[in-house]
Amino acid sequence: MDHDVTQSPGIEPSEPDSAPAEEAARPRISNEELARRRVNRRLLMAASAAGGIAVTAMAAPGLRAQESTPEEGPTTPEEAAEQVATVTPGDAEQTGDTGQIRGGFQFFVPFQAAIVEAAAARLIPTDDLGPGATEAGVVYFIDRQLYQERTGFQGYRGQRYGLGPFQPGEATQGDQSALPLSERFRIGILGIEGLAQERYGNGFVRLSPEEQDAILEEMDSGEIESFGRVSLRTSPAVFEADESTPAGESAITAKAFFELLLAYTFAGFFADPVHGGNRDMVGWKLIGFPGAQMGYGDLILNYGVPFEGEYRSLADHQTAMSGGD
Amino acid sequence: MAQLPKVDVVFVGFGLVGGSIANELSKHTSLQMVALERGPFRDTYPDFLQDHFDEWRYAVQSELFQNLARNTITFRNNADQTALPMREYGSFLPGDGVGGAMVHWNGASWRFLPHFFEYRSHLENRYGPDFLPEDTTIQDWGITYDELEPYYDQYEKTFGIAGKAGNLRGEIIEGGNPFEGPRSDEYPQPPNQIAYGPSLFREACEEIGLNPFPQPSGNSPGTYTNPDGMTLGACNYCGFCERFGCHVGAKTSPIVMTIPNALASGRVEVRQFSTVYRIDHQDGVATGVSYYDANGMPQEQPADLIVLGAWTLENTRLMLLSGIGEPYDPQTGSGVVGKNYTYQTGGAGATVWYTDRILNRFMGSGANGFAIDEYNSDNFDHTGLGFFGGGNIACNNTGARPILGSGPLPPGAARWGSPWKAAVKEYYNRSVNFGMQGESPAYRQHFMDLDPTYRDAWGDPLLRITFNWTDNERRMVQYVAETALARIATAMGGQIQQARGVITDYSIVPYQSTHCQGGTIMGADPATSVVNKYSQAWDVPNLFVVGASNFPQNAGYNPTGTVGALAYNTADAIISRYLDSPGPLA
Numbered sequence: 001m002d003h004d005v006t007q008s009p010g011i012e013p014s015e016p017d018s019a020p021a022e023e024a025a026r027p028r029i030s031n032e033e034l035a036r037r038r039v040n041r042r043l044l045m046a047a048s049a050a051g052g053i054a055v056t057a058m059a060a061p062g063l064r065a066q067e068s069t070p071e072e073g074p075t076t077p078e079e080a081a082e083q084v085a086t087v088t089p090g091d092a093e094q095t096g097d098t099g100q101i102r103g104g105f106q107f108f109v110p111f112q113a114a115i116v117e118a119a120a121a122r123l124i125p126t127d128d129l130g131p132g133a134t135e136a137g138v139v140y141f142i143d144r145q146l147y148q149e150r151t152g153f154q155g156y157r158g159q160r161y162g163l164g165p166f167q168p169g170e171a172t173q174g175d176q177s178a179l180p181l182s183e184r185f186r187i188g189i190l191g192i193e194g195l196a197q198e199r200y201g202n203g204f205v206r207l208s209p210e211e212q213d214a215i216l217e218e219m220d221s222g223e224i225e226s227f228g229r230v231s232l233r234t235s236p237a238v239f240e241a242d243e244s245t246p247a248g249e250s251a252i253t254a255k256a257f258f259e260l261l262l263a264y265t266f267a268g269f270f271a272d273p274v275h276g277g278n279r280d281m282v283g284w285k286l287i288g289f290p291g292a293q294m295g296y297g298d299l300i301l302n303y304g305v306p307f308e309g310e311y312r313s314l315a316d317h318q319t320a321m322s323g324g325d
Numbered sequence: 326m327a328q329l330p331k332v333d334v335v336f337v338g339f340g341l342v343g344g345s346i347a348n349e350l351s352k353h354t355s356l357q358m359v360a361l362e363r364g365p366f367r368d369t370y371p372d373f374l375q376d377h378f379d380e381w382r383y384a385v386q387s388e389l390f391q392n393l394a395r396n397t398i399t400f401r402n403n404a405d406q407t408a409l410p411m412r413e414y415g416s417f418l419p420g421d422g423v424g425g426a427m428v429h430w431n432g433a434s435w436r437f438l439p440h441f442f443e444y445r446s447h448l449e450n451r452y453g454p455d456f457l458p459e460d461t462t463i464q465d466w467g468i469t470y471d472e473l474e475p476y477y478d479q480y481e482k483t484f485g486i487a488g489k490a491g492n493l494r495g496e497i498i499e500g501g502n503p504f505e506g507p508r509s510d511e512y513p514q515p516p517n518q519i520a521y522g523p524s525l526f527r528e529a530c531e532e533i534g535l536n537p538f539p540q541p542s543g544n545s546p547g548t549y550t551n552p553d554g555m556t557l558g559a560c561n562y563c564g565f566c567e568r569f570g571c572h573v574g575a576k577t578s579p580i581v582m583t584i585p586n587a588l589a590s591g592r593v594e595v596r597q598f599s600t601v602y603r604i605d606h607q608d609g610v611a612t613g614v615s616y617y618d619a620n621g622m623p624q625e626q627p628a629d630l631i632v633l634g635a636w637t638l639e640n641t642r643l644m645l646l647s648g649i650g651e652p653y654d655p656q657t658g659s660g661v662v663g664k665n666y667t668y669q670t671g672g673a674g675a676t677v678w679y680t681d682r683i684l685n686r687f688m689g690s691g692a693n694g695f696a697i698d699e700y701n702s703d704n705f706d707h708t709g710l711g712f713f714g715g716g717n718i719a720c721n722n723t724g725a726r727p728i729l730g731s732g733p734l735p736p737g738a739a740r741w742g743s744p745w746k747a748a749v750k751e752y753y754n755r756s757v758n759f760g761m762q763g764e765s766p767a768y769r770q771h772f773m774d775l776d777p778t779y780r781d782a783w784g785d786p787l788l789r790i791t792f793n794w795t796d797n798e799r800r801m802v803q804y805v806a807e808t809a810l811a812r813i814a815t816a817m818g819g820q821i822q823q824a825r826g827v828i829t830d831y832s833i834v835p836y837q838s839t840h841c842q843g844g845t846i847m848g849a850d851p852a853t854s855v856v857n858k859y860s861q862a863w864d865v866p867n868l869f870v871v872g873a874s875n876f877p878q879n880a881g882y883n884p885t886g887t888v889g890a891l892a893y894n895t896a897d898a899i900i901s902r903y904l905d906s907p908g909p910l911a
Contacts, residue, residue, distance in 0.1 A: 122741075122742065123741040123742065124741070124742075124745075124746060125742060125743050125746065127743045127746065129743070129746050129747060129750055132746070152394065153394060154386075155412075155413045156385065156386075156413070157385065157386065157387050157413045157414040157415060158385075158386040158387030158388070158390070158393075158413075158414070159387065159392050159393050159394040160393055160394060160412045160413050161393045161394060161397040161410045161411070161412045161413075162394060162412070163410075163779065163780065165778065167407070167409065169406070169407070169409040170401075170402065170406060171832065171834070172400075172402055172830050172831065172832035172833060172834065173400055173401065173406075173408075173409045173411075173833060174400075174409075174411060174412060174413060174415075174832075174833050174834045175412060175413055176409055176410075176412065213742065216741075220740075220741075262740070262741060266728060266731070267381060267385065267728050270380075270727035270728045270731065271380060271381035271385075271728055272378070272379050272380065272381060274379070275381050275382075283727065284727060286746065286749070286750050287727060287731060287749055287750055287753035287754065288683075288753065288754050289687055289725070289726075289727045289753070290687060291378070292378035293378075293563055294561060294563060294572075294573075295560075295561020295562055295563040295573075296561065296562045296563065296564075296685075296688040297561050297562065298518070299562075299685075299688060300518050300519075300520050300562045300685070300688045300689070300693075301518055302685075303521040303524065303685075304521060304682045304683060304684070304685075305685075306683060306685075307685060307687075307688075314376070314378055314379055317375075317378055318375060318376070321374060321375045322375070
């Protein structure tokens with residue numbers, strides 16, 4: 001999981017992102033109006049990403065629609081906040097096109113969770129082979145890991161050495177960043193969203209599966225220069241592409257965040273369900289890994305004969321070990 | 326700082342080395358002993374029986390490994406680079422806790438070949454004085470296979486190693502390794518029941534005229550009681566060995582076979598969460614050790630005899646931090662502590678995928694397979710090949726846990742999305758992997774010293790490793806991949822085959838092998854070694870430094886069996902000779 005380390009903390013002058021043609025053609029609007037829209041956009045994205053009531057009220061698909069029909073969305077921060085407040089992660093029955101929100105989050109806010117869940121659903125899709133990252137609850141696994149990381153400097157491999165000085169090295173020397181895992185996700189999620197806005201003028205969760213794949217492929221390709229801003233001149237969740245919001249610096253590259261997301265998505269699909277993902281052992285069932293079996297004994301010599309036993313999780317094992325059934 | 330009451334012996338680290346020697350001393354002497362171990366005591370019950378099937382916690386998030394937040398190493402490929410800390414695992418996984426790295430090992434237990442203990446002499450005799458690369462610093466061990474054989478035997482019987490002899494007192498035995506040195510006795514246990522994938526490897530090897538034999542294994546095929554009355558459980562092939570403790574006490578380790586017996590004597594105390602930071606010494610005599618206790622507070626533990634068995638990296642670092650022995654200087658070649666850091670040369674591997682059968686890759690154990698030795702060390706003629714050395718080739722069904730082991734997928738398979746999902750569903754249970762565990766020669770420019778910049782949690786310098794592959798290993802890997810692995814893969818049939826044999830620069834990033842050697846090397850001459858043939862420090866006779874840190878170079882085998890033999894060699898030297906007349910033994 002390599003990623004680049006930004007050495008200079010200062011704001012480097014950089015060219016503004018090239019705006020999509022549609023964006024460039026729009027008439028200039030006043031700064032006051034721009035500021036008002038930014039506030040609305042930020043709050044509404046959180047609401048729409050939660051996948052519930054606000055989306056319906058706004059006449060999805062989302063932000064682009066909101067800009068062209070502002071009367072359908074809230075016009076003040078207070079109104080927007082009220083709409084957000086009506087969407088709670090615990091509303092198990094609410095379904096939007098980001099899927100169900102089945103439980104609370106420890107680290108993510110729903111805006112972040114929706115983007116991670118949507119991206120994970122492309123990395124391991126739900127398809128004719130069966131459940132994918134969404135059904136496995138990968139986003140809940142990742143959420144738990146990121147929350148736990150808050151108590152220490154922890155990475156994919158566990159406790160990290162966190163003392164300085166920090167400096168970039170050779171690829172053979174490994175990841176040298178001081179940036180905690182949870183902050184890599186915070187920045188990376190905004191990077192995905194910014195890329196979606198830049199390429200399609202729409203939030204990542206609103207894109208078609210093909211468009212989402214294109215975003216992920218672009219991240220995977222390693223060719224994106226600017227991703228996940230650290231230096232800010234506006235609120236981080238404002239994705240307007242104009243000269244007042246330069247791309248800023250990347251603390252984690254698009255490629256590095258892609259690899260991080262992929263590693264955690266796989267882990268959330270294949271780790272024991274006790275960690276919050278791999279629900280109903282769907283990851284194991286896809287490939288035929290039977291889980292926490294006490295052993296196979298003589299079956300090891302039944303060459304080529306499929307294992308017919310029940311899939312077994314750590315919770316099943318611990319129940320048995322603690323005197324339960 | 327508190328000075329604690331003096332004891333007879335103190336052990337720094339309590340794994341294979343400390344546990345074995347403490348157990349022998351507890352049986353044959355009345356010495357009072359203290360073991361200082363930086364990690365906790367996790368036992369078969371309740372720790373591993375009730376929890377060990379958790380790949381995320383143990384295998385990925387590093388539950389049983391050294392806590393890098395407190396202490397790591399820095400690394401660079403060569404002296405022109407700035408070494409940077411290994412912030413995250415990682416190429417290798419040092420253990421933490423009572424029992425040491427042997428708690429989370431796979432179980433592959435080898436003896437080194439006889440000629441390997443006199444490697445430089447052997448190669449120069451066979452190929453002439455100009456054969457070896459100019460920069461290699463391989464050397465003879467100062468001890469021979471014949472001298473070490475009784476201690477290999479003692480280690481194998483104590484730990485209940487399973488296998489098939491190939492050379493019994495000079496007679497070549499069918500079904501074993503025909504290249505191994507003469508054994509005084511058969512393995513104490515017969516081979517494991519071996520899984521489907523490795524059986525296909527064995528058939529292919531036989532078909533092309535090679536001599537496959539069962540991988541010598543610390544995974545117990547049945548219940549076994551050792552000479553001390555300690556019992557190993559029977560392995561049930563659950564597939565959770567490497568990176569895990571064993572849930573049924575069937576993977577041999579100090580927490581099963583030696584340490585409980587040592588503790589039963591009542592003369593051994595183990596202090597958990599105790600991190601030694603200095604060997605205290607004056608005028609060539611060690612007076613004790615200083616350590617941080619469970620609360621991080623400094624303590625001083627005086628002792629008459631000190632056994633340093635804290636694995637290669639901490640053995641070397643503690644010698645450097647304590648100022649015992651002359652640090653190695655790569656510019657002049659003088660000095661010895663930190664010299665000859667070696668690893669294990671990977672990179673030669675092969676995979677065969679079968680679409681017409683499933684292989685139950687999740688059933689297995691850490692050392693469940695077959696091996697061949699035709700391409701190891703100097704078992705084949707190196708005339709004109711442009712390199713020396715080789716490696717053991719093995720095929721083991723270690724258990725394919727899905728986070729780290731859902732692959733490998735065939736070349737060209739998608740990395741994500743529905744195409745990946747289709748590929749992993751199709752191929753997870755249909756691949757057989759095998760490869761070379763290559764020898765790692767020593768070179769003048771590969772060494773360990775104290776890092777000038779980075780510190781551990783208490784402010785002491787980290788150990789710095791300078792290491793890379795050389796052209797010798799690059800040619801070795803390519804040769805074995807082309808000559809052996811590709812041929813075996815073809816003979817195995819299957820629908821897709823792949824052999825890999827290219828290495829460039831060594832990287833600290835991907836996991837490769839937890840086999841780190843050197844730094845306190847053994848030899849016959851104090852000018853070129855840190856310890857004598859009994860692992861006794863040349864400069865401080867009441868200090869024994871034992872482990873793979875004693876290897877002048879690493880063989881094409883897992884090191885654990887030889888570390889065990891060295892530990893019993895030291896135990897016998899202390900009991901039979903040192904205690905009668907404390908002082909230099911050589």
